[in-house]
Amino acid sequence: MHLFYSNNIIDKLATLDDDECKHALQVLRMRIGDTAQVFDGMGNLYDAVFIKNQDKQLIAQVTFKYQLQPLPYNLHIAIAPTKQTDRFEWFVEKAIEMGVHEITPVICHDSVRLNYKTERIHKIKLAACKQAFQLYLPVINEPVHFVDFIKKHQAGFIAHCKPENKNSLANLINRQSRVIMLIGPEGDFTSHEVELALQHNYKPVSLGNNRLRTETAGIYISAYMRSLI
Amino acid sequence: MHLFYSNNIIDKLATLDDDECKHALQVLRMRIGDTAQVFDGMGNLYDAVFIKNQDKQLIAQVTFKYQLQPLPYNLHIAIAPTKQTDRFEWFVEKAIEMGVHEITPVICHDSVRLNYKTERIHKIKLAACKQAFQLYLPVINEPVHFVDFIKKHQAGFIAHCKPENKNSLANLINRQSRVIMLIGPEGDFTSHEVELALQHNYKPVSLGNNRLRTETAGIYISAYMRSLI
Incomplete structure (x- = not known):
């Protein structure tokens, strides 16, 4: 069944926004009377039937509600945007x-x-949320400067590439961890940045013996946390 | 130091092929007397110095040899090419x-x-090998039909998406496993294909509760094995 996102679900009526509406009507050719599933990005999933199409808004009547458990861990990745946009x-x-x-x-x-x-x-x-049925919508923040980030989020992990002693993920993280993971740009963090992070209670962590690209490191830590469930 | 691949290292002389040679000379502007590292794709890494440039071939004199340990596991991913080339x-x-x-x-x-x-x-x-310093060159085979593959490689794992009982990776795989993992196309394997795989001693395995895209499933199992080291 097709899945739609709505941040406007009140009194068992789910209203789709412009983009979702266009997708439903023009791409998927949904019509009044068709059934679908709607999620609110906070773990709630609804069976619903489309009942109204007016003013570019598509409204669905909720017929059943499910609540999905959140993941046991919390993963926040703070990562330098890559030089090539598609990699990010x-x-x-x-x-x-x-x-x-x-x-x-x-x-x-x-x-x-x-x-x-x-x-x-x-x-x-x-x-990606729809594809993978990830019903808790992740937060993607506006870019911030490294120093501002570590001042705001004190304590976490830094995956730098310098040849220093680092702990393995397995020694630092478990399935219920709240993880903030700093991943640097193509040229790595500077020594000064690493030092600053350590001063703000970031622990250096090894992502293995290979030189992972920025985006690969980010994907790897995501896969690692998922593997602990 | 720059890293080059050569499948022609004899008597401490490493010869780079056309592509590597072009990359060395035209992109990286390497010259006779410059030092570099060369790997043979079989876990051997060499310090070397370029001594000759003739007939579109660049030859380096080996000055030191290192041998890198192979990974403790072996992972063979048999995967349907995705509809979009870039995803594959x-x-x-x-x-x-x-x-x-x-x-x-x-x-x-x-x-x-x-x-x-x-x-x-x-x-x-x-x-990718050079980037990640993966010095054992992986094998990428020509495409084969599903039936031919499971007849040739009997016993492995199949990550299908049908709602049947499946074991988790953690219950089936350890850091020294030899893993053959079958990953299906966008529309999943057919029931007949799953049945055939089971008859050829493939075990159904769950990659978690989310619907992973074909390429994401392939990346996930690669990350999973790496996390066991």
């Missing part, structure tokens, strides 16, 4: 399919790219 | 960065795409 978009899609909760693009000293295409990323987010 | 290419890149040993594109009953761009995939393979 790819990371976002895969991390969401695997179950990330929050993504913050962080601007580091050696970052080449300082932004991302907001609207496109939000489309990818919704599509 | 992303899978190949990420699976190799994370440490896959062998990839076989399998043509299933509901496969939409029956092939892939061989030359492009092999370029991606080499680039």
